[in-house]
Amino acid sequence: MKHATIMLLDFIPVSGIGSILQGILNSSSFTDFQFYLEKIEACGISLYDKKLQDIISHVNPHVIFLIGSSLQFKQPDAIMHFINDYVKRSQIIIIAEEIEPHEIVELLKLGVADFITPPLKSTDILPRLWRLLERKHSNELLLHSLKEKIGLKQIVGESPAFTKEIEKIPMIAKCNVSIMISGETGTGKELCARAIHYLSLRAGKPFIPVNCGAIPTELAENELFGHEKGAFTGASQSYNGLIKEADGGTLFLDEIGCLPLPAQVKLLRFLQDKEYRQLGSTKLHQADVRIIAASNLDLEKSMSEGKFRQDLFYRLNIIPLVLPPLRDRKTDIPILAHHFLAKCASEFNKKLSDFTPDAIQKLMAYNWPGNIRELENVIERAIVFSKQAIIQDADIVLPRSEAIKSNESLKDAKAKIEKDYIQKLLCTYRGNISKAAEAIDKNPRALRALIRKHEIDVQKFRPMSR
Amino acid sequence: MPAEKDEITHDILAYLVEHPEAQDTLEGIVEWWLLEQNIKRQTALVKETLEELVRNGFIFERRIGNSETVYQINEKKLESIREFLKENVPE
Numbered sequence: 001m002k003h004a005t006i007m008l009l010d011f012i013p014v015s016g017i018g019s020i021l022q023g024i025l026n027s028s029s030f031t032d033f034q035f036y037l038e039k040i041e042a043c044g045i046s047l048y049d050k051k052l053q054d055i056i057s058h059v060n061p062h063v064i065f066l067i068g069s070s071l072q073f074k075q076p077d078a079i080m081h082f083i084n085d086y087v088k089r090s091q092i093i094i095i096a097e098e099i100e101p102h103e104i105v106e107l108l109k110l111g112v113a114d115f116i117t118p119p120l121k122s123t124d125i126l127p128r129l130w131r132l133l134e135r136k137h138s139n140e141l142l143l144h145s146l147k148e149k150i151g152l153k154q155i156v157g158e159s160p161a162f163t164k165e166i167e168k169i170p171m172i173a174k175c176n177v178s179i180m181i182s183g184e185t186g187t188g189k190e191l192c193a194r195a196i197h198y199l200s201l202r203a204g205k206p207f208i209p210v211n212c213g214a215i216p217t218e219l220a221e222n223e224l225f226g227h228e229k230g231a232f233t234g235a236s237q238s239y240n241g242l243i244k245e246a247d248g249g250t251l252f253l254d255e256i257g258c259l260p261l262p263a264q265v266k267l268l269r270f271l272q273d274k275e276y277r278q279l280g281s282t283k284l285h286q287a288d289v290r291i292i293a294a295s296n297l298d299l300e301k302s303m304s305e306g307k308f309r310q311d312l313f314y315r316l317n318i319i320p321l322v323l324p325p326l327r328d329r330k331t332d333i334p335i336l337a338h339h340f341l342a343k344c345a346s347e348f349n350k351k352l353s354d355f356t357p358d359a360i361q362k363l364m365a366y367n368w369p370g371n372i373r374e375l376e377n378v379i380e381r382a383i384v385f386s387k388q389a390i391i392q393d394a395d396i397v398l399p400r401s402e403a404i405k406s407n408e409s410l411k412d413a414k415a416k417i418e419k420d421y422i423q424k425l426l427c428t429y430r431g432n433i434s435k436a437a438e439a440i441d442k443n444p445r446a447l448r449a450l451i452r453k454h455e456i457d458v459q460k461f462r463p464m465s466r
Numbered sequence: 467m468p469a470e471k472d473e474i475t476h477d478i479l480a481y482l483v484e485h486p487e488a489q490d491t492l493e494g495i496v497e498w499w500l501l502e503q504n505i506k507r508q509t510a511l512v513k514e515t516l517e518e519l520v521r522n523g524f525i526f527e528r529r530i531g532n533s534e535t536v537y538q539i540n541e542k543k544l545e546s547i548r549e550f551l552k553e554n555v556p557e
């Protein structure tokens with residue numbers, strides 16, 4: 001049996017959370033927890049207090065649980081001071097309700113090891129603690145730090161909108177909270193989910209990716225939770241289900257918005273209790289699984305339409321990761337294009353090293369509805385068909401409607417935008433040129449000149465006279 | 467090519483022996499399992515090389531603080547190191 005010293009600093013003893021936690025730790029049959037409970041009344045000591053430092057130095061715990069209201073943890077200075085000055089060997093787990101996602105990320109940045117929201121369940125608390133207590137040797141720490149540095153380079157991009165999200169990955173990897181990754185198709189949601197898994201303490205355990213949209217509605221519950229032999233006609237053998245498959249590791253539920261409502265209810269119950277029943281079984285099963293969900297749908301809209309449960313959304317969306325579409329990170333297009341060129345050219349045994357400026361310009365002008373996946377396919381096709389050492393703009397084949405017509409000059413494009421703008425303006429002011437000119441702070445005579453230039457029929461915008 | 471395939475075979479099996487519960491798709495194996503084995507192999511190789519350089523007297527090994535080890539050049543051997551570099555240019 002393993003031994004560990006646990007300290008609990010309870011800033012809200014009236015909540016009873018401390019006693020529940022104590023009960024959970026005492027119920028462990030694998031680890032003998034030496035337990036120190038320090039109840040800190042509201043008028044008592046704070047995280048800055050010297051008295052607290054003395055207590056921690058004396059106990060020297062492996063893990064400290066800090067139980068508090070969201071207010072206590074809204075003082076990052078106090079937490080940083082506490083971690084840097086008082087806590088030498090301890091890992092810190094915070095238990096609190098109603099903390100905003102960005103505040104959780106801030107706490108993790110400061111060095112907090114994990115974050116838990118009540119209600120507390122032994123099936124959730126104990127595996128988290130065991131993972132933290134498996135101390136890493138210096139070799140493992142070096143491996144982890146190199147994996148973080150090199151592994152994250154596989155997620156290519158430098159634009160601020162993108163890196164702001166990617167920088168969260170090492171932080172959210174080390175804690176155990178549920179993550180919701182949102183982003184359009186092809187933005188790299190699975191790549192991020194995998195990075196979270198392999199940089200977490202669950203690396204080395206299963207990573208099971210599931211596309212919920214690909215599971216037939218009537219089979220979703222069975223796929224996730226499994227069934228007992230004889231549970232339904234044709235169930236001649238029992239089936240474990242994906243939750244059991246992912247035990248100890250991570251289950252990545254892509255397109256979570258496609259999960260039917262009955263399966264959503266069961267998943268919510270599993271997230272709350274870490275327990276579930278297989279189809280046709282009365283037996284409760286337990287599994288220690290981290291769920292990372294992803295969606296390319298607007299889940300808020302799905303909730304308002306009653307297609308997605310609000311309570312499940314809030315359980316999954318503890319820390320959101322929002323991946324921007326490629327059209328919002330256009331500066332990354334040349335970087336990604338060169339990345340795919342280097343990757344695919346060797347695969348196709350072609351000696352291609354660069355793109356012409358026109359080719360890059362063509363890539364930059366496109367809207368990329370299929371995002372990075374579409375860009376990769378376009379580059380792959382260009383490599384296959386390229387006959388020169390450098391990829392030309394003619395090698396870049398884009399869908400016709402989105403590609404810029406090479407014979408259209410900048411002057412023509414500007415004129416088209418100007419005409420469109422004036423037509424919309426006249427539509428808004430029902431063909432009243434004076435009012436339209438006033439709205440855009442322009443002389444009515446100048447506006448009339450533009451209308452003539454673009455041969456716009458103003459009558460079209462005026463209400464029909466009787 | 468066969469040597470490369472042998473290396474991949476070794477790396478996949480070594481990863482699974484170290485992590486018998488691991489499961490992932492082709493993408494995950496390429497992106498993370500092989501990466502981990504590659505880092506381990508490179509780290510072991512660099513460690514072995516450093517030990518050899520310490521034995522040769524080209525560099526010093528020094529402990530800082532309680533645990534970290536740092537390596538630095540032995541300036542007295544600067545001339546021999548320059549000679550060594552001239553004679554041993556990697557292909």
